[in-house]
Amino acid sequence: MSAHQVTPNESKYAASARNFRNNVARDLNNAELRENFHGAMHYLRDKRSAAFPQQDELETLREQCKLIKQRCLAKLPYLLEQLEENLTSNGIKVHWAESTSQANDIIATLIEEKSGSQVVKGKSMVSEETALNDFLEQRNIECLESDMGEYIVQLAKEHPSHIIMPAIHQNKKQVADLFKQNISDFSYTTDVDELINVGRNILRDKFCQADVGVTGVNFAVAETGTLCLVENEGNGQMCTTVPPLHIAITGIEKVVEMLDDVPPLLSLLTRSATGQIMSTYFNMISHPRQIGEKDGAQEVHLVLLDNGRSQAFADEELRQTLQCIRCGACMNHCPVYTRIGGHAYGTVYPGPIGQIVSPHMLGLEPTKDLPTASSLCGACGEVCPVKIPIPKLLLRLRQESVKKQDGNSQVMKGEGVGRSNIEAMVWKAWAGVHRHSSIYNFSMWWLTRLRKLMPSKLGVWTSVRTAPKPAAKTLHERVKKHQSSGAK
Amino acid sequence: MTKLQHNIARANILAKLKQQVAGADYTKLPIETPYHYPEIEREQQISQFITHLTNNHAQVIKTTQAALAEQVADILNTLKIENLLYGKDSTYSQEIEQLNPTVKLQAFDFTLEDKKEHLFNNTPASITSSHASIAATGCIVLWPSKNEPRTMSLIPPVHIVIVDANDLYSDFASLVKAQQWQNKLPTNVLLISGPSKTADIQQTLAYGAHGPEKLFVLLLNS
Ligand code: SF4
Numbered sequence: 001m002s003a004h005q006v007t008p009n010e011s012k013y014a015a016s017a018r019n020f021r022n023n024v025a026r027d028l029n030n031a032e033l034r035e036n037f038h039g040a041m042h043y044l045r046d047k048r049s050a051a052f053p054q055q056d057e058l059e060t061l062r063e064q065c066k067l068i069k070q071r072c073l074a075k076l077p078y079l080l081e082q083l084e085e086n087l088t089s090n091g092i093k094v095h096w097a098e099s100t101s102q103a104n105d106i107i108a109t110l111i112e113e114k115s116g117s118q119v120v121k122g123k124s125m126v127s128e129e130t131a132l133n134d135f136l137e138q139r140n141i142e143c144l145e146s147d148m149g150e151y152i153v154q155l156a157k158e159h160p161s162h163i164i165m166p167a168i169h170q171n172k173k174q175v176a177d178l179f180k181q182n183i184s185d186f187s188y189t190t191d192v193d194e195l196i197n198v199g200r201n202i203l204r205d206k207f208c209q210a211d212v213g214v215t216g217v218n219f220a221v222a223e224t225g226t227l228c229l230v231e232n233e234g235n236g237q238m239c240t241t242v243p244p245l246h247i248a249i250t251g252i253e254k255v256v257e258m259l260d261d262v263p264p265l266l267s268l269l270t271r272s273a274t275g276q277i278m279s280t281y282f283n284m285i286s287h288p289r290q291i292g293e294k295d296g297a298q299e300v301h302l303v304l305l306d307n308g309r310s311q312a313f314a315d316e317e318l319r320q321t322l323q324c325i326r327c328g329a330c331m332n333h334c335p336v337y338t339r340i341g342g343h344a345y346g347t348v349y350p351g352p353i354g355q356i357v358s359p360h361m362l363g364l365e366p367t368k369d370l371p372t373a374s375s376l377c378g379a380c381g382e383v384c385p386v387k388i389p390i391p392k393l394l395l396r397l398r399q400e401s402v403k404k405q406d407g408n409s410q411v412m413k414g415e416g417v418g419r420s421n422i423e424a425m426v427w428k429a430w431a432g433v434h435r436h437s438s439i440y441n442f443s444m445w446w447l448t449r450l451r452k453l454m455p456s457k458l459g460v461w462t463s464v465r466t467a468p469k470p471a472a473k474t475l476h477e478r479v480k481k482h483q484s485s486g487a488k
Numbered sequence: 489m490t491k492l493q494h495n496i497a498r499a500n501i502l503a504k505l506k507q508q509v510a511g512a513d514y515t516k517l518p519i520e521t522p523y524h525y526p527e528i529e530r531e532q533q534i535s536q537f538i539t540h541l542t543n544n545h546a547q548v549i550k551t552t553q554a555a556l557a558e559q560v561a562d563i564l565n566t567l568k569i570e571n572l573l574y575g576k577d578s579t580y581s582q583e584i585e586q587l588n589p590t591v592k593l594q595a596f597d598f599t600l601e602d603k604k605e606h607l608f609n610n611t612p613a614s615i616t617s618s619h620a621s622i623a624a625t626g627c628i629v630l631w632p633s634k635n636e637p638r639t640m641s642l643i644p645p646v647h648i649v650i651v652d653a654n655d656l657y658s659d660f661a662s663l664v665k666a667q668q669w670q671n672k673l674p675t676n677v678l679l680i681s682g683p684s685k686t687a688d689i690q691q692t693l694a695y696g697a698h699g700p701e702k703l704f705v706l707l708l709n710s
Contacts, residue, residue, distance in 0.1 A: 036690075039690075039691070040690075040691055043691045044691075056523075057523050057525075060521065060522070060523040061523055063521070064520050064521060064522055064523070067517075067518055067519075067520040068520055071517050071520070074509060074512055074514065074517065075509070075512075075514065076505050076509070077502050077505035077506045077509065080501075080502065080505070081502070095494060096494060096497040096498040096501055097497055098497045098500055098501060102493070102497060106494075146698070147688070148686045148688040148689070148697055149686075149688035149689075152688065152689070165687070165688060165691075166688070167688055167689070168691075170689075170690075171690050172689050172690045172692070175689050175690075192689045192690065192692040192694050193694050195689055195694075196686060196689065196694040196696070196697060197696075199697075200696065200697060200698060203698060204608055204698070205608075207608070207698070208604055208605060208608045223670050224669075224670055224673050226673055232684070232685050232686060232687075232697070233684055233685070233686045233688075233697035233698045233699070234642060234684040234697060234698035234699025234700075235697070235698045237638075237642050237678070237698075237699065238642065238698055238699075240676075241638055241639055241642060241676075242600070242604070242639065242643075244601075252501065252505075258670065259664055259669055259670045260661065260664060260665070260670075262660075262664070263659070263660040263661035263664060264522065264523075264661070266660070267625075267660075274687070276681075277540065277624075277625050277626075278540075278625035278626065278627055278679070278681045279681065280544070280680065280681055280682050280683070280684060280685055280699075281678065281679065281680060281681075281684075281699070282627075282678070282679035283676065283677075283678055283679075284673065284676065284677040284678070285675070285676055286673040286674070286675060286676070286677075287674075287675040287676075288675070289675065290675055292634045293633075293634055293637065293675060294596060294598065294599045294600060294634065294637040295599070295600035295637045295638055295639045296600075296637075296638060296675055296676060304501075306497075306501050310501060310504040310505055313504070313505055313508055314504070314507075314508050
């Protein structure tokens with residue numbers, strides 16, 4: 001297997017991201033979907049703001065957590081080595097994957113070595129990134145999602161539309177219909193407690209039978225060799241405790257230096273994500289089952305995935321993307337995400353974080369439209385618990401996508417793909433006009449005099465807006481006139 | 489992936505990262521200032537702990553060590569549960585054993601593989617001790633052991649946990665510091681703030697997603 005082989009799923013994500021504009025048109029016209037997102041985002045925003053009653057606490061924590069993540073990134077390669085060393089001496093085996101296909105291969109091999117055929121999976125966006133389910137299915141290994149939201153999404157043969165609440169795009173009636181189609185003895189109900197109970201019963205059997213548990217990781221602590229998982233349902237614990245083999249997969253940026261780094265990050269994570277002061281469970285795993293212990297996975301593995309992260313790391317500004325703790329607050333507060341929903345982006349990670357991280361994972365060619373889907377209102381940057389300047393990074397990615405290729409070393413895969421010579425010329429002319437006052441005044445004079453010639457239809461711009469109309473006189477002229485008339 | 493490919497991936501990732509941080513001076517990193525939470529009285533901490541847990545649908549019952557058996561019997565009685573899983577030779581096993589013979593006690597003296605189905609299908613409730621607790625977030629800290637394995641707080645639909653108020657810490661950070669966790673961590677540490685729950689269907693909270701549907705906290709406060 002070559003390191004840069006593209007799996008069918010990588011191209012699937014790339015293809016749907018490339019189709020971004022059509023996806024947007026499709027989803028904006030879906031009234032039910034828009035209502036589902038509208039309600040859900042409202043709920044999550046209210047919960048978050050109630051969880052931070054004191055602005056000074058929030059701001060102190062955000063600054064602290066930003067600096068923690070920046071320190072950990074500054075030491076990243078050394079922390080990864082330390083993490084590997086400590087995990088290994090704790091009995092947890094570490095694997096490294098540069099690409100998603102490498103990661104999938106590692107996981108499949110581990111499962112096949114144990115003749116595993118039934119996998120239960122806790123919520124893991126990184127395994128979505130590698131499209132692990134599809135990959136294992138091709139090798140006749142059942143991989144069942146066990147987070148309720150993920151389970152629903154898997155039944156519907158969809159992808160998560162939100163990184164924290166995967167099935168946020170569905171309402172209870174849609175879930176009930178889905179169960180009716182897929183679960184043989186389901187007696188129809190739209191009662192949420194009953195629906196959850198149906199899922200619980202099915203999944204409990206699966207936990208009991210499964211031979212492998214796959215999960216993500218929220219923080220990997222280098223100092224102690226500890227994998228930390230945040231969750232509410234208990235399925236993460238089931239996956240890490242009941243099957244004999246536990247495989248965790250995570251991005252290389254999830255490592256933190258010290259155990260002391262965990263409490264503030266955890267506090268901001270749960271409050272920013274769902275407005276909970278603490279998740280129901282926080283699970284810290286440092287060893288496989290030790291001698292004499294009666295339960296817990298007998299073997300634990302960690303797969304560390306790069307998949308474009310080292311590209312982001314190489315540029316100081318873009319590196320901030322890796323500070324992300326995947327809380328989802330940026331999408332909850334994004335006016336664009338709230339309207340178009342999570343699937344329109346086409347990528348694994350939707351919303352503002354998806355817009356800044358996907359170009360590193362898939363390259364700018366399929367994702368170049370994503371950074372343009374922002375009004376730059378700044379809400380994402382304001383709520384981000386680790387202070388990632390998302391709007392600034394969106395601008396930077398826009399620049400990268402239209403950058404002139406000058407043969408200098410490449411910053412991003414696919415940089416410059418969006419460059420159009422006409423657009424470049426227009427901006428060059430615009431810059432020239434604005435640099436020379438005589439040309440500027442001359443052109444403005446003409447522009448105002450020829451205002452009647454302004455077309456009323458300007459392509460997509462006027463599809464939802466009226467065309468701008470230049471004023472009858474330039475501002476300079478009016479000011480001059482105002483001054484000469486002696487007005488105060 | 490072969491061992492060789494594995495090593496190549498590792499070397500490539502680390503080389504790419506190291507190239508970027510070569511010569512970095514880690515003594516010049518900015519100071520990270522934590523937030524100083526106002527200190528609060530012990531009684532207030534206890535009520536904070538209870539309030540958070542109660543808000544999360546856990547039931548907190550204040551009791552004493554002497555009255556433990558009676559309390560547990562009451563809970564089980566109300567729920568019409570006759571079997572209880574417990575850990576032999578654990579902190580409160582003597583008190584729990586007083587429940588005999590009204591309650592059918594089962595000790596976790598087997599490995600998970602031996603009785604997996606039994607644990608999933610015929611174990612309605614369990615009782616464990618706890619390692620510590622946290623006031624600010626209303627958390628119970630479990631430090632599972634050979635006597636009280638971790639599935640005890642996970643698989644049975646009802647979990648009763650005994651918390652000694654003397655082991656209450658103001659917040660997670662101070663607990664980690666006070667007990668110097670970085671020096672020795674067990675196989676698994678677990679923080680629990682309520683019964684298992686989900687809001688994955690239309691943001692409607694439902695309890696008992698996969699773990700216990702009910703969590704009872706017996707708070708010993710002498
Ligand atoms: S970018 Fe910030 S707000 Fe968005 S998911 Fe990451 S940490 Fe949360």
